Amino acid sequence: MNDTDPEKWLAERFRVAPNPEPPERLRQAIHTDRIQPGVSRGWAGPGRIFGLSDRRSLIARLVGLAATLVLAVGLLTVVVTRLEKNGPASGVGINWQLTAQVPGVTFDFGPHLASAGGRLYMVVKGSTTEVWSSADRATWSREPGDAAIATNFVLRDTSDDGADGLLIAGETLVGETQTPAVWHSSDGRTFTKAQVEVTASSEIVSVAARPGRMVAFGDHATILSNDGLMFSSLDAWYSADGATWSHVDLPESKDYQAIAITAWKGGFAAVANASLGQQGAAWTSTDGRTWEKAPTALAGFGAAAMAAIGDRVVAVGSTPDDVLGMVPASWSSTDGRTWVESTASVRGPAFMFDDVTVVGDILAAIGSSHMGASLQIAGVPESTAPPTPPESVWTSGDGMTWRLLAEDSSLRFGMNPDTHMASFDGRVVVATRGNNAVEVFSGDMAK
Numbered sequence: 001m002n003d004t005d006p007e008k009w010l011a012e013r014f015r016v017a018p019n020p021e022p023p024e025r026l027r028q029a030i031h032t033d034r035i036q037p038g039v040s041r042g043w044a045g046p047g048r049i050f051g052l053s054d055r056r057s058l059i060a061r062l063v064g065l066a067a068t069l070v071l072a073v074g075l076l077t078v079v080v081t082r083l084e085k086n087g088p089a090s091g092v093g094i095n096w097q098l099t100a101q102v103p104g105v106t107f108d109f110g111p112h113l114a115s116a117g118g119r120l121y122m123v124v125k126g127s128t129t130e131v132w133s134s135a136d137r138a139t140w141s142r143e144p145g146d147a148a149i150a151t152n153f154v155l156r157d158t159s160d161d162g163a164d165g166l167l168i169a170g171e172t173l174v175g176e177t178q179t180p181a182v183w184h185s186s187d188g189r190t191f192t193k194a195q196v197e198v199t200a201s202s203e204i205v206s207v208a209a210r211p212g213r214m215v216a217f218g219d220h221a222t223i224l225s226n227d228g229l230m231f232s233s234l235d236a237w238y239s240a241d242g243a244t245w246s247h248v249d250l251p252e253s254k255d256y257q258a259i260a261i262t263a264w265k266g267g268f269a270a271v272a273n274a275s276l277g278q279q280g281a282a283w284t285s286t287d288g289r290t291w292e293k294a295p296t297a298l299a300g301f302g303a304a305a306m307a308a309i310g311d312r313v314v315a316v317g318s319t320p321d322d323v324l325g326m327v328p329a330s331w332s333s334t335d336g337r338t339w340v341e342s343t344a345s346v347r348g349p350a351f352m353f354d355d356v357t358v359v360g361d362i363l364a365a366i367g368s369s370h371m372g373a374s375l376q377i378a379g380v381p382e383s384t385a386p387p388t389p390p391e392s393v394w395t396s397g398d399g400m401t402w403r404l405l406a407e408d409s410s411l412r413f414g415m416n417p418d419t420h421m422a423s424f425d426g427r428v429v430v431a432t433r434g435n436n437a438v439e440v441f442s443g444d445m446a447k
């Protein structure tokens with residue numbers, strides 16, 4: 001995006017002074033955003049399979065009022081111009097290469113990445129769940145054992161099992177009834193459905209493991225019989241062998257929606273977003289069975305992913321900004337109780353951290369501009385919107401100070417909710433949805 005593109009676009013769209021009165025459709029969108037309650041993914045029933053992905057539902061919650069107001073007052077011209085001309089200092093960047101295009105893969109969920117047993121795995125869900133693996137990031141083959149995974153399984157996340165095996169987690173959908181489900185493979189080739197303790201209307205959204213212990217994280221919806229209102233609460237499932245999973249409710253988790261879990265020096269850490277408003281919270285556990293909620297409130301934070309580096313656990317996502325709509329933000333902790341907020345530099349409005357991984361002793365995060373989402377809220381046709389800038393990539397040695405790397409035009413994914421990161425063979429790997437194919441990018445980390 002150059003200096004003149006957004007200026008010309010905004011001039012054509014608004015043709016008014018710097019502080020115009022918002023149009024009626026925009027005022028209605030702002031009003032709706034203010035009063036609309038948060039809706040858990042689990043409440044949407046089978047329709048959510050064909051609707052918004054987890055990342056898009058997060059975007060809708062986060063962009064909402066703040067980014068729409070940015071458009072309403074015509075500030076984007078000033079913001080983007082200043083960022084482009086006087087933008088933040090960037091790192092040298094990662095030498096990205098389009099490592100592979102895996103054709104013929106059609107999917108609704110994924111691609112989720114995990115490395116285990118010396119191979120990199122990619123899991124996608126379309127009419128069936130497909131498991132692909134690679135030993136070099138360039139040549140991919142489908143694992144025939146994935147045929148055992150039920151067709152009514154909804155993919156949410158994948159992880160190694162703490163050893164050489166693979167975990168694939170989500171829920172099984174029968175009619176409008178969903179139950180948590182985990183598929184486990186000790187070798188990445190043969191998959192067996194685990195016995196998961198069932199709770200009503202629950203789903204697993206994230207899974208993590210360390211040697212000898214595996215933990216899944218999710219939520220469930222509860223209907224209040226007296227007034228018909230619903231709220232969500234958090235769940236965890238833990239296992240020592242991947243075959244049998246026991247359930248536990250997380251304390252003080254009413255009205256929270258599960259986002260992510262990661263293995264960590266202290267055991268496991270999980271992050272969730274409040275159903276109403278923009279506020280996150282964190283929980284920690286040594287074994288996945290007994291959980292403690294952190295006393296620090298992650299104020300204004302919308303979480304997207306988690307990772308652990310050294311003695312620190314890090315949650316990434318975004319926080320509202322009066323001028324930019326939202327900016328990439330992270331919260332980190334060394335004890336699981338006290339959390340510290342950090343923000344990162346950006347080149348344009350409505351950027352957020354979308355995913356994060358650890359490569360050696362460096363965190364790498366990827367994020368995109370969600371200005372397109374705010375334009376959709378404002379009722380602006382996609383065909384008239386300014387071009388979406390390339391994805392941004394940041395690195396950090398501690399999860400607190402982030403370095404924005406040089407822009408790379410090859411990472412132009414647009415408003416793609418299906419982009420995930422992983423670490424493999426000392427390199428950072430990104431998989432995303434391409435044209436009738438999964439595209440895999442990889443590169444050496446910048447020091």
